[in-house]
Amino acid sequence: MKVYTGIAVSPGVVSGPVLVLGSENFRIPRKYVSRDAIDDEIHRFRAALNHVCDDIRSNEQLVSSQLGAQYGAIFSAHLQMAQDPRLIREVEALIREQTRSPEFAVSRVLRSFAEQMERLGDRYLSERALDIYDLEKRLLQQLLGESREELRNLTEPVIVLAHDLTPSETATLNTKFVLGFATEVGGRTSHTAILAGALEIPAIVGLGRCLSGVSGGETVILDGDSGRVIIDPDPETVERLQDMQVRSEKVRARLGLMEELPAETQDGQRVTIYGNIEFPEEVRHCIKRGADGVGLYRTEFLFLSGNREPSESDHYEAYCRVVAACGDRPVVIRTLDIGADKVPQFLEGQFSETQNPMLGLRSIRLSLLNTPMFKRQLRAILRASVHGNVRVMFPLISTLLEFRQAKMILMDVMEDLEDEGIPFQRNIQIGMMVEVPSAVILAEEFAREVDFFSIGTNDLIQYTLACDRSDPAVANLYRSGDPSILRLIQMVLRAAEKHGKSVTVCGQMSSDPRFIPLLLGMGLRSLSATPQTIPRLKEVVRNLSISEAVRISQHACSLDLARDVEHYLQGELSRLCPDLVDTVGF
Amino acid sequence: METADTICRQVRVTPEDGLHLRPLQLLVRKALTFSSAITLTFDGRRADVKSAFDLMLLAAPTGAILTLETSGPDATAAADAICELFQTGFVISGSEVH
Known part of the structure; x- marks a missing residue:
């Protein structure tokens, strides 16, 4: 049994056989070619290369003519890479001397460049490695004609494990067969992550390197609540999974009833809950769950x-x-x-x-x-x-x-x-999004000019605490419960109230049930969340009274550390809705 | 092959971010206009100046002193042109971009 942990981006727990998509989702059909075919294969490689160069050139021309030569120059750098004599020499040597297929050779050579660059430890150069992967992808696309063969021809349910999925690949996943997916790279706010939520299949991103240890076909448990992928689970784990599925089924049935009920506190305060959407299709997820509209399209x-x-x-x-x-x-x-x-x-x-x-x-x-x-x-x-x-x-x-x-x-x-x-x-x-601390500091001035505010907590936290949460070394600073964030939200609420303007909170924080009592206690009456979480949020609202929320927010705001705030809120939530907490995570 | 036309000089990396994309691109473009073999050596690693990948993997930081070697029929002109790029700090005049 092997366990990998990443960032949970779409909830739910599933198990099934794993489908591994090679690093760039291209399956290289054959590694060797016959000796007689070497000249033809080299010719095929050159033709693919020429095609890719033509593509880059046309991008370059388009951008140069529309925006100016200095911008087109970015593409000429890509072109230089595609025409690089070292690349051509090494690829052709692999084909000629080791009878490797052009697909294999291209992938091998470019990956070795990219890995060497990543190893240099220079941030700028490691980003160039992305350009190299892009070149690899373009070349393989040319050589193979089309991509994602495996994803198109699914006949049985699988859990997809990939290095990365592009947003378009994610959007076209066949949810009839793809039970869930996990990727080695990506962050919480990447498009792939957002799309997974939209498709409503469990998903995890940012697992780190794990593909090499999986060959495909193994049984996998994907836990989109806690962000864990368990490969070859032992019998105990399988049993635990089954138990939990029974319990969460009960909760799900109860939450299903929430869809019809209004988000109203015990003391009769109606709270507006909107849904966040990315695609027009998702609007039905919102309506189905009884959302009051779309708060963030x-x-x-x-x-x-x-x-x-x-x-x-x-x-x-x-x-x-x-x-x-x-x-x-x-x-x-x-x-x-x-x-x-x-x-x-x-x-x-x-x-x-x-x-x-x-x-x-x-x-x-x-x-x-x-x-x-x-x-x-x-x-x-x-x-x-x-x-x-x-x-x-x-x-x-x-x-x-x-x-x-x-x-x-x-x-x-x-x-x-x-x-x-x-x-x-x-x-x-x-209206405007409040995501930059400067907008909070001047909230009174803004409140005179806007019709409404929507607080985007993801960026607000990142800019306030000066931390990029996709950087694991500093991600621990990124916390919705940080006292500075609570203070900023209060400032916006106060300014809006003074000028009679409405405020909504969107972003991850308002989709997290723990923060609902706090936000309502601070005076917020409107939030916008991932459609899937709306029933949970409704349940929290319906189990709460405003006076209790005020007490919770006052205590939370008196605490000094994000850790203490979040711990306290977690405790309050498990008191308010015990089995809601119990079934989140496996 | 050592010929009478082998030139060897020292150059210093001046751009603030080291030998990064823009300077590297100008170097390759310039080098490709000569038929001589042109190499830069740094820290025991030798890079073909006509290869962007070679130059990237050289990873030469700001202030590094590199050994420039050109060899071939236009070795002197090539050495002069490459040295000039380093001396002017890779300042791009509009016409040089395309």
């Missing part, structure tokens, strides 16, 4: 799914589907929130080689620099606004000027629509 997928910028009608159609499904319930559409961690191909050129992507060009900053693109999205949001209760929200606002600029562009778009006689909701609510 992330629109990045539109930008990341293709090689081109989405058109106004791409936006409009997606938004209309969500708005129509929600009826008169609010839909809060957040404008593009893309950072250096997930850059669409057509924008790659704008990102410089910065050491600090989270402090760089991302989110609203990117939108304000690309006004035509920003306007297209805003036009679509405004056009969709006549079909329901639409609100627009700007992410990562750090200064008043940014908010005013964004609002001004929205006004421009309104004027254009008016001139063209296209209908829209003129008094659409305009």
